[in-house]
Amino acid sequence: MYSSPPAGMATHPDTRPASRIDELIPEERAVYATLKPERLPQHVAIIMDGNGRWAGRRSLKRFLGHQQGAKAVQCVTETAACIGLPWLTLYALSLENNLRRPRAEVSFLMRLLKTYLDDNIARMMKNNIRLRCIGRIHDLPPDVQAKMRDAEEATLRNTGTTLTLALNYGARSELVDAFRRLAEEVRSKRLNPERITEEDIHRHLYTAHMPDPDLLIRTSGELRVSNFLLWQIAYTEIFVTERFWPDFRGIHLLEAIAAFQRRERRYGAIGEDGGEVEENPERIKIAVS
Ligand code: FPP
16 A cells, blocks of 8 residues: 655656566566556666775785776666666766775776776667766866766756766755755745745755655665665665676566566555554543553
């Protein structure tokens, strides 16, 4: 049973891109066949974690883990496109990664991103994928910004899955950016501070154009949200897998969606097996021991 989101929570029309189920590999098709198409999530967000450990377990250098991680990005995105998932958001580089990792690793990730974009534009066009990015992109190297801009422009008119890469992204800094813009509206008297609503905050987030994630997947077993989409995941279902990101494929996305469909989404309401409601609570004596 799915409750509906509370009134006032930003909702977006459920416009689903066309699916191409016949292009799934047989193993994926078998899992897809167990899903309820009317309950597919609109938006899946993923914390891609475990590239380093994947490499470490194989006595390989970390950069090889990232390289295999890029392959996983390609595979998972194309499965998402095949099932007509409207929104897929991937945490590709956090603000903290950018600040705290060795420069050599960050610059490798930047080069990998550029190569990924160069090598994948044609595949994105074929798969009707629209690319977007969120985060403090203006603080990335100018050549990376230019490459992202070109890729966004090239795929702008695609109507299938929107793949959003969170780059140099931090949820707290996203909120800081949103509050600065709200403060500006208040200062210029376009907004009455007494009347600020959740919707006002939502419209200043980097994600204002998309629905909140229905499902957040984290790979490699850590039970943290790591400063990712903190406002947006208020009612998101969380799925954690032990699998390292470089081993994650479309079939695992479909398995996570299957687990999501077994959940009951309540948005603060009472669940199906939540006990009976007393019609007259006045009759109940309250004892505190
Ligand atoms: C986490 O693994 C992953 C990252 C910090 C970067 C994510 C990058 C990719 C998946 C590859 C490139 C992406 C694109 C979009 C082409 P980790 O290094 O934190 O792993 P660890 O926790 O095992 O050390």
